[in-house]
Amino acid sequence: MKFIETRGNDGKRPERVGFSTAILSPMSSFGGLYSPETLPDLGNDFLASHLDASYKTLARDLLAAFEIDIDAGVIDAALDLYDHFDDPANPAPVASVKDGLYVSELYHGPTRAFKDMALQPFGYLLASLAQQRGEQYLILAATSGDTGPAALETFKNRDNVRVACLYPDGGTSDVQRLQMVTEDAPNLKVIGIHGDFDDAQAALKLLLGSERFNATLNDMRVSLSAANSVNFGRIIFQLIYHVHSYLELARQNAIALGDKVYLDVPSGNFGNALGGYYAMKMGLPVEKILIASNRNNVLTRLINEGRYDMRDTRLVATTSPAMDILKSSNVERILFDFYGAERTRELMRQLDEERYYELTPQELAELQAVFSADYCTDEEGLAYIRSTFEDDGYLMDPHTATCFKAWETQAVKTIPTIAYSTAEWTKFSPTIAAALTGQRDMSDLDALKAIAEKAGIDIPDRIAALFDREIAQRTVIDKDDIEKEILAFLAGGERVETRLSPSRRATPPGTAGSRPAFPPSPAGSPATGDARHRVS
Numbered sequence: 001m002k003f004i005e006t007r008g009n010d011g012k013r014p015e016r017v018g019f020s021t022a023i024l025s026p027m028s029s030f031g032g033l034y035s036p037e038t039l040p041d042l043g044n045d046f047l048a049s050h051l052d053a054s055y056k057t058l059a060r061d062l063l064a065a066f067e068i069d070i071d072a073g074v075i076d077a078a079l080d081l082y083d084h085f086d087d088p089a090n091p092a093p094v095a096s097v098k099d100g101l102y103v104s105e106l107y108h109g110p111t112r113a114f115k116d117m118a119l120q121p122f123g124y125l126l127a128s129l130a131q132q133r134g135e136q137y138l139i140l141a142a143t144s145g146d147t148g149p150a151a152l153e154t155f156k157n158r159d160n161v162r163v164a165c166l167y168p169d170g171g172t173s174d175v176q177r178l179q180m181v182t183e184d185a186p187n188l189k190v191i192g193i194h195g196d197f198d199d200a201q202a203a204l205k206l207l208l209g210s211e212r213f214n215a216t217l218n219d220m221r222v223s224l225s226a227a228n229s230v231n232f233g234r235i236i237f238q239l240i241y242h243v244h245s246y247l248e249l250a251r252q253n254a255i256a257l258g259d260k261v262y263l264d265v266p267s268g269n270f271g272n273a274l275g276g277y278y279a280m281k282m283g284l285p286v287e288k289i290l291i292a293s294n295r296n297n298v299l300t301r302l303i304n305e306g307r308y309d310m311r312d313t314r315l316v317a318t319t320s321p322a323m324d325i326l327k328s329s330n331v332e333r334i335l336f337d338f339y340g341a342e343r344t345r346e347l348m349r350q351l352d353e354e355r356y357y358e359l360t361p362q363e364l365a366e367l368q369a370v371f372s373a374d375y376c377t378d379e380e381g382l383a384y385i386r387s388t389f390e391d392d393g394y395l396m397d398p399h400t401a402t403c404f405k406a407w408e409t410q411a412v413k414t415i416p417t418i419a420y421s422t423a424e425w426t427k428f429s430p431t432i433a434a435a436l437t438g439q440r441d442m443s444d445l446d447a448l449k450a451i452a453e454k455a456g457i458d459i460p461d462r463i464a465a466l467f468d469r470e471i472a473q474r475t476v477i478d479k480d481d482i483e484k485e486i487l488a489f490l491a492g493g494e495r496v497e498t499r500l501s502p503s504r505r506a507t508p509p510g511t512a513g514s515r516p517a518f519p520p521s522p523a524g525s526p527a528t529g530d531a532r533h534r535v536s
């Protein structure tokens, strides 16, 4: 299978590339992405013949249908990483939560968010390719809180790969931040930036596309790649669990093979939803894909009104920060698939220049035939978390909660819905504790304890241990300094003078490793981890 460019070809790059090239160098002509030229068709028997297949077998057979240029042995070793999930036989269990509403839990991997589903095998694949080719790679990752830990975890101590991970300082939960800043391996660099996730993602895209930065890396014999879902190497692992969840419903006798279901996806960069869309195009019986958002509801408006509009729209901090995104990267692959490269290039240029584009009525109708959307406010999310815990005995995180709103307003209830749970309760505990106990503004640690007590469960060891681990990564800088910081890291890691944020500067040396090392900023100062969780 070959991959082609979402914004067409500039005459300098190859017109189509293999999978390995698409994942090693994910940016294509005119700032576009790589998308599959065609999708395999599962055919009539695939689902029936995989009804009893393990997750790994299903994954192997789906990947085989893509005919990617990766050795079978490498693919098998990559898929073996699912053995480290809670239940190796079923890394993504599906719970029956309400009549007709099933929750596919994608967070049972090492960093407790769904990013592990793709990043675990992807990291292994990419490092293997780099080693086979004898090349050195720098992986840039921008994170709103879950990609970072998952990328660091998967690339930690892997040869031929270094990772620079950008996160918005104050834009993540304490647990997410600790997962990153306590990662200590010579090939990892974690950089907090003053700004929000869109700033981090924009800075990353700028660097990926910067000729000067690429030339400097070239001189150092380092190539650049990305671990965000702009990288198709992640998307390919994300269509697998949609097929798996469907089969789980069949195994639970909730559906017969061939019955249609809704896929209900809490969406940010649209990688998860895109995986569902590809699975649907490959033949998975899907009625519609429900796109759940929070108050940053650009996707809701795109799907309901046909306008991608970021004018007069500011990113707001919500209790589902992994979805606090305005510019959703993988929508581009949907545009490409629906309307072709020329139109995609035009729309994306307009979005870059005017922060806006509008679909024609016919284009919108095509989009609405597949997608339906709604968004959930923080207060509504709290209510779903509380009522689902009280009525159904089911504990869920605030991202998952947004799916409940989309299900309530968008689904015909005679058709079963698979909602995707993208994070464990441990990652966003202050919000969940507020929902369950009514007490707001708890620290992550207090909230974890409160939830554990209320629900009669234990705080998982690897989360509890984070609070005692030493802080290894202390860099927090302005986005203008990112390039310099990364080059210094590549040059051998001697510490450059970095401007510490006010809250960190106040930290006496030697007290790192527990929560007080990062005291909240003074009242009124923006963007502290604690402000993020104030559920107002």
Ligand SMILES: *Cc1c(COP(=O)(O)O)cnc(C)c1O
Binding pocket: 113, 114, 115, 146, 147, 229, 266, 267, 268, 269, 270, 271, 272, 273, 322, 323, 399, 422, 423
């Ligand atoms: C990344 C993430 C999302 C958004 O997924 P996309 O594939 O970017 O749409 C939703 N919830 C959680 C918890 C996440 O980590």
